[in-house]
Amino acid sequence: MxxxxxxxxxxxxxxxxxxxxxxxxxxxxxxxxxxxxxxxxxxxxxxxxxxxxxxxxxxxxxxxxxxxxxxxxxxxxxxxxxxxxxxxxxxxxxxxxxxxxxxxxxxxxxxxxxxxxxxxxxxxxxxxxxxxxxxxxxxxxxxxxxxxxxxxxxxxxxxxxxxxxxxxxxxxxxxxxxxxxxxxxxxxxxxxxxxxxxxxxxxxxxxxxxxxxxxxxxxxxxxxxxxxxxxxxxxRGHPSIAPTSRSAENGSITLSSGSRSGVMPPIGLIITPQEAKATLAARDRLAEIGPQELLFHFDPDAGHGADAFKSFAAVAALHSGGSTLEIALPCRQTPLAEATQIASRMQAAGFNPDAIVISPSVDRQSTPPGSEWPECPPLEEVYAAAHAAFPGMRLGGGMLSYFTELNRKRVPAGPLDFITHCTNPIVHAADDLSVMQTLEALPFITRSVRAIYGNKPYRIGPSTIPMRQNPYGSRTMDNPDGGRIAMANTDPRHSARFGEAFAFGYAARVLDVGLECLTLSALTGPFGLIAGKSEPSPAGATRPIFNSVATLARLAGSQWRECISSEPTSVLAFVTARTGERRQLHLVNVTPAPRRIELGPFRSVDQPKSDALTLGAYAVTSATLTD
Incomplete structure (x- = not known):
């Protein structure tokens, strides 16, 4: 293969x-x-x-x-x-x-x-x-x-x-x-x-x-x-009718034009206090990517304090786009007292984000069927406290964990300017096939969110292969040997072509929901786009996922149009265009086997007479079209 x-x-x-x-x-x-x-x-x-x-x-x-x-x-x-x-x-x-x-x-x-x-x-x-x-x-x-x-x-x-x-x-x-x-x-x-x-x-x-x-x-x-x-x-003895999208194994995949269209979403990066210094050191890489949004994570239960806001302010000064502060509220005091204290420290450090996402820290933990919900202030009180402490800032809510928790504890949307949640593909299984198959579920998730919250502005992320927090146990799993481990806080595939294909395939699967922002990684650290000191690659070298996120950030705001793949479980495709520019065809192979793609109505500038191309294992490519 x-x-x-x-x-x-x-x-x-x-x-x-x-x-x-x-x-x-x-x-x-x-x-x-x-x-x-x-x-x-x-x-x-x-x-x-x-x-x-x-x-x-x-x-x-x-x-x-x-x-x-x-x-x-x-x-x-x-x-x-x-x-x-x-x-x-x-x-x-x-x-x-x-x-x-x-x-x-x-x-x-x-x-x-x-x-x-x-x-x-x-x-x-x-x-x-x-x-x-x-x-x-x-x-x-x-x-x-x-x-x-x-x-x-x-x-x-x-x-x-x-x-x-x-x-x-x-x-x-x-x-x-x-x-x-x-x-x-x-x-x-x-x-x-x-x-x-x-x-x-x-x-x-x-x-x-x-x-x-x-x-x-x-x-x-x-x-x-x-x-x-x-x-x-x-x-019953009649000839089986296989799904029309099913191609012969290892056969060609065909492309055709679809009818859906929209605007490519802004792309975000998450910044934690632990990685703020490394992010500052990688400022040239940050500028090279040009994300539209920086999502700053603040968690007092993890020991984050006033120094975090000083680091955040320094990073935000490098960035010309939007910024959002994500707060895991401890709720050991009243929400108003805690939110006011956080706002005071933030302002003292000169950090002024455009938006706040706030959620009780306890809501990151799952409440399975048959279990009692943990003590938590009413979300209406939490959101009212946020509006009072951060006047004039857009307020987001939802879950800092996954859609599961948002689906089970549906937040009151009235006080919110946008809804947000994350996903993670290694909750139950970590083999290669299962991880890539999670992309199939994303349209069902986004459609379910729209059914609950209507046209409320909607953000997703950070959504990475490694798990940043485990809602279903006491910890994420350490992975010192770099294996394929469920619920692990590091995953080797994030640093490889697999991670590049996963990120691009993720974006392709959620295009039609009209996201306000999509965050797929950090800049540095185990969820980052560049390698750390302990990795085989030189410190500061880009991981393959860098290419996907940089491309998506470049495409943000352009028009996209549906491109139908005859085998969407193997190859995903879409077309983008900016006013006055030629269209681009974007393809990602989410399998370990090279796949032959019959381009159908699409022809590239570089190979205008070619009606097919071969896409390698976990490969991502873009081609400028002739018309």
């Missing part, structure tokens, strides 16, 4: 992401990877995104079990897999899971597991997760069989559901194509579904053990936990 390219250039690490093993049973095809099933297809159409057996720790981190005794038997029309997965927990606790997966042409796919601990084992979740895709499935009919027997005919949520759309599940049946339906039956426990688009995952997730039950919980010594998933596919 990536022959001839140094994996370090693509991923920022030489740690390999083990390729899946393709297994088939008649028309059924699955990818077996790391003990689980991915990309489950029937006759070429995606049935399920994944069936996985997962064990989660106290901070909702996912264990990476060691796999032994792996046996894979691929026959002409059937396959069988067996292995033992072992998890090592804190205090020398352990858990062993005995797994068997079988499938035969015309028969159900069965994935069964028995977990057993000789020591006892504490976990937040232990068992199966089933992922349904979202594209072509959102809003479509589905049948739910409940534990107590009756079936419910309903629909997958179209707008993102804040809480579990389906509970007490025993089986779920949905249409794959007009002639094919799939039933997924879950045995051994009570399952429920959450809408993972909340976290920008491109799936609906059906998981074991209701969240209303206590967690963490303990698996007793010597008590086997048995579960089984049975996937049955019914084909």
């Amino acid at each position: 990536t022959t001839g390219i140094d994996p370090f250039q693509l991923y920022g690490t030489r740690e390999t992401d083990t390729p899946p093993v393709r297994l088939t049973a008649g028309r059924l095809a699955v990818d077996f990877k790391d003990g689980n099933l991915r990309t489950i297809k029937y006759d070429g159409a995606e049935v399920l995104r994944a069936v996985s057996y997962l064990v989660r720790d106290r901070d909702w981190g996912t264990y990476a079990p060691s796999i032994s005794d792996l046996q894979i038997d691929q026959r002409l029309d059937a396959f069988a897999v067996s292995y033992v997965a072992r998890c090592a927990g804190p205090g020398d606790t352990e858990l062993a899971i005995d797994v068997r997966i079988t499938a035969q042409a015309g028969e159900p796919l069965i994935f069964e597991a028995e977990a057993l601990s000789r020591t006892g084992f504490a976990t937040n979740r232990c068992g199966f997760c089933i992922l349904h895709p979202i594209v072509g499935v959102a809003g479509m009919p589905v049948s739910i069989e409940h534990v107590d027997g009756p079936s419910e005919e309903t629909q997958f949520p179209d707008l993102i559901a804040p809480w579990q759309p389906f509970k007490d599940m025993r089986a779920i049946t949905h249409r794959v194509t007009p002639s094919v339906t799939a039933e997924c039956r879950m045995e051994g426990d009570i399952f429920e579904m959450e809408d993972q688009r909340n976290w920008s995952d491109a799936s609906y997730k059906t998981y074991v053990r209701p969240l209303a039950l206590p967690w963490p919980y303990r698996i007793s010594v010597g008590e086997p936990i048995r579960q089984r998933i049975v996937l049955s596919i019914r084909d």
Whole structure:
């Protein structure tokens, strides 16, 4: 897939992401990877995104079990897999899971597991997760069989559901194509579904053990936990009708003109007190990018004080665009007292941003279903305090964390001038495919925000691959070895071509929402555009993501027009133009395979007679068009 390219250039690490093993049973095809099933297809159409057996720790981190005794038997029309997965927990606790997966042409796919601990084992979740895709499935009919027997005919949520759309599940049946339906039956426990688009995952997730039950919980010594998933596919015998956007694997991708258009959003960079000095030292790079907005982060709970505003003022003096102060309000005193104190320190330092984003610090932590909301002043009081302390400044609100928290605690929009939230692609999974697939969920997130808040001005970010704060546990995960780790505060792909493609693909996916600002990175530090002293690249050298953010900042304010890709899960495209200038075609390949692009109605100035180009792995390119 990536022959001839140094994996370090693509991923920022030489740690390999083990390729899946393709297994088939008649028309059924699955990818077996790391003990689980991915990309489950029937006759070429995606049935399920994944069936996985997962064990989660106290901070909702996912264990990476060691796999032994792996046996894979691929026959002409059937396959069988067996292995033992072992998890090592804190205090020398352990858990062993005995797994068997079988499938035969015309028969159900069965994935069964028995977990057993000789020591006892504490976990937040232990068992199966089933992922349904979202594209072509959102809003479509589905049948739910409940534990107590009756079936419910309903629909997958179209707008993102804040809480579990389906509970007490025993089986779920949905249409794959007009002639094919799939039933997924879950045995051994009570399952429920959450809408993972909340976290920008491109799936609906059906998981074991209701969240209303206590967690963490303990698996007793010597008590086997048995579960089984049975996937049955019914084909009425008519030819399957695959989605029209599905291209032949490794075949050409076609482009055509679309009807949607708009204005490219302003681009922001986030500045923290920890990185303000490094930002000042990189002032030439800041000028080279020319962002339209600087977002300054201030968090008294993290020890930020008056000195932070002096640094912010120095950085703001280098910048000709807008500036916003993002405040995580501690709420240990009254909101008015705290906001007034922050405003006084800010003014004393000569820092005068154009806007304020304010949110109670406690709201950064998630409140899962079944949990009690933490104490917090009413948001109306918080916003009134901000207006009093920062008169004349635009006020933004929402969440300093993710859309999940905004969807579950919908802020009163009346006092606000704009709404904001972030996203993060490594909340649940950190493999390359899952991270890039989160881009598919972004249009659902932006459409859901518009359904809640109408045409209220809307900002997104900072949204980076590394996680800046963990709403679902006590900490983000350290990543000293530079691996692919969920909820990690650093990620090697941010420093590689993968990160460049992710950032550009992110922008392409949210163009049509009319954002007031999009923030995809910092200038320096683990979320930054330039390398630090501890990295293999020379300190101050640009990371590949620099190119994406600089290009997007240059394009801000220009007109964009939709360009339809026949395979939008692989290649995204759009066209931009400024008055009096030629149009530009922008392309990004979000896969590790080179893709051939048939340009259709588009021709570049450099190659006016060429009707195709090849876009390399995780490549971003722009071409000036002939008309």
